[in-house]
Amino acid sequence: MLSAAEETAAEYDRGIDTDSAFGDPQRLIPDYARENAVDHIVMGVHGRAEEDRSLVGRVAETVFFRFPVSVTTIR
Structure with a gap:
């Protein structure tokens, strides 16, 4: 999965x-x-809408x- 993400970024002339x-x-x-001097974090989230979370x-x-x-979350 990580290799696929790197390949997709390379197709758009971007590096990750x-x-x-x-x-x-x-x-x-x-x-x-x-x-590692990261300048942007992208992370997946579950998006639960429970009252206590x-x-x-x-x-x-x-x-x-x-x-x-900057932190980008993706459901």
């Missing part, structure tokens, strides 16, 4: 970096972004507040 890791995404994503979810919300770059 992909990586995968195991652990707590609320910590891993902002830490990785800081260490935000629309973007716990992980996406944490990333919004822990790292000061």
Whole structure:
């Protein structure tokens, strides 16, 4: 899946970096972004609309507040 994303970006003369890791995404994503000078984060969300949860979810919300770059969420 990551290779396909890189190939699609290349077709539009764009580059992306992909990586995968195991652990707590609320910590891993902002830490990785800081260490690698990431300027934009794109992440998928479930979009649950439960009363006790935000629309973007716990992980996406944490990333919004822990790292000061643009974050795009995709349902």
